[in-house]
Amino acid sequence: MYNYFVSYAWQAENLLGFGRGNVQRDSEIVSLDDIAAIEDKISAEHDGWKVAIVQFRLFPVDERREQ
Amino acid sequence: MNIRERIAVLRTDLKYSLKLLRGVASGYDGLQYQFDGPWLYVPERVGWVRDEYGNYKSESQWLDFPDQPYYVCALWKDGSHTPLPIILGCQDDGAPSVQQFVVAVLESLAFRWHRAVSFGAAFEDCARYEHSFAEEERKRRERDGCINSER
Numbered sequence: 235m236y237n238y239f240v241s242y243a244w245q246a247e248n249l250l251g252f253g254r255g256n257v258q259r260d261s262e263i264v265s266l267d268d269i270a271a272i273e274d275k276i277s278a279e280h281d282g283w284k285v286a287i288v289q290f291r292l293f294p295v296d297e298r299r300e301q
Numbered sequence: 302m303n304i305r306e307r308i309a310v311l312r313t314d315l316k317y318s319l320k321l322l323r324g325v326a327s328g329y330d331g332l333q334y335q336f337d338g339p340w341l342y343v344p345e346r347v348g349w350v351r352d353e354y355g356n357y358k359s360e361s362q363w364l365d366f367p368d369q370p371y372y373v374c375a376l377w378k379d380g381s382h383t384p385l386p387i388i389l390g391c392q393d394d395g396a397p398s399v400q401q402f403v404v405a406v407l408e409s410l411a412f413r414w415h416r417a418v419s420f421g422a423a424f425e426d427c428a429r430y431e432h433s434f435a436e437e438e439r440k441r442r443e444r445d446g447c448i449n450s451e452r
Contacts, residue, residue, distance in 0.1 A: 239424075239431075241390065241391070259391065261389070261431055263429070291408075293408065293412060294415065295425045295429060296425060
């Protein structure tokens, strides 16, 4: 069984379309079911801002070793 | 940047790309780090813990390591090292390089055939190390009461 190492980068900009922030990066190991929730999580962290994902990579890792 | 500097950058880029390919071809050995002295293996703890149902399961995690993961390198069997950020592609500064292309191709091969490619094993160790380091950092920030308000 595999989990996924997900590496992603995003930019937040205000809802009027200007004031774009720096590209921020993060990575984590999540199960397949939780991958879709990552974008929601980033958006929740930037409440009131529009979030654009600029990079999204995933790689399978053995969850038996990762636990 | 003049033409001479561009050639020097390209030559260095090609050198490290070839070094990476030679290392991957020789096979993956483990994760190592180095500060002032010799290269040392990053210690890993393997033990048994009880899960929420009371069953024992094996647990494997990197021991606490008091520094940034960016000093950690994958060691290949030919003795060469490749830094963790290069393998995970965290050093993407927007400028295309041959080495980034080589990493992307190796990653794609390892994604399909996983452990058949030694790069997959190295990527997996680097990913687990990076993840456990980030988790420890997050716990430490929560413990210290720091709120991440970076935007």
